[in-house]
Amino acid sequence: xxxxxxxxxxxxxxxxxxxxxxxxxxxxxxxxxxxxxxxxxxxxxxxxxxxxxxxxxxxxxxxxxxxxxxxxxxxxxxxxxxxxxxxxxxxxxxxxxxxxxxxxxxxxxxxxxxxxxxxxxxxxxxxxxxxxxxxxxxxxxxxxxxxxxxxxxxxxxxxxxxxxxxxxxxxxxxxxxxxxxxxxxxxxxxxxxxxxxxxxxxxxxxxxxxxxxxxxxxxxxxxx
Numbered sequence: 001x002x003x004x005x006x007x008x009x010x011x012x013x014x015x016x017x018x019x020x021x022x023x024x025x026x027x028x029x030x031x032x033x034x035x036x037x038x039x040x041x042x043x044x045x046x047x048x049x050x051x052x053x054x055x056x057x058x059x060x061x062x063x064x065x066x067x068x069x070x071x072x073x074x075x076x077x078x079x080x081x082x083x084x085x086x087x088x089x090x091x092x093x094x095x096x097x098x099x100x101x102x103x104x105x106x107x108x109x110x111x112x113x114x115x116x117x118x119x120x121x122x123x124x125x126x127x128x129x130x131x132x133x134x135x136x137x138x139x140x141x142x143x144x145x146x147x148x149x150x151x152x153x154x155x156x157x158x159x160x161x162x163x164x165x166x167x168x169x170x171x172x173x174x175x176x177x178x179x180x181x182x183x184x185x186x187x188x189x190x191x192x193x194x195x196x197x198x199x200x201x202x203x204x205x206x207x208x209x210x211x212x213x214x215x216x217x218x219x220x221x222x223x224x
Contacts, residue, residue, distance in 0.1 A: 012081035016074045031061045032075055036082040047083035179211040
């Protein structure tokens, strides 16, 4: 029952007692009725079964969980009569945030306004951080660039590195210079038709295939 009613719970109690039954039942109904009356006089309009059950158990009338049993239908009817007579429970006042109480203690309006803006920004950032924590999944790939994964049937995957991926920047730069036409020319060298490096007299300094091997190592990125 949600709305108020003009039917007084006293009338409901009388009708329940008129059904007869054991004296213990009649006594407990009267005690439950008095408990609900005190609840009404105290002010709070809380007549839910858990709330009344706790009070009834504390008063030694009956176990709170017994109100949910089929034989306790008369007790529930009495409690519902009081709930309808009292009307809806008064809404609970909104909970005051600790930050609001802190702001209210600041007497200077200007400083209070600044602190309010700071607290609002803090709350906004905390909300954004919570969203990130809930939705962010970080995957760390520790494999070096240029690595491929190879796995034989039934074996653990193994990272296979391309030769060029194993070079440091300084090593790569040194090899690039070694087969650069300008670099060779400055030193009186040149590349032969088969990738060998020869000096001005035509003598072989680096054997056939040297320049080609360097370019393959670098990924064929260096033109002749």
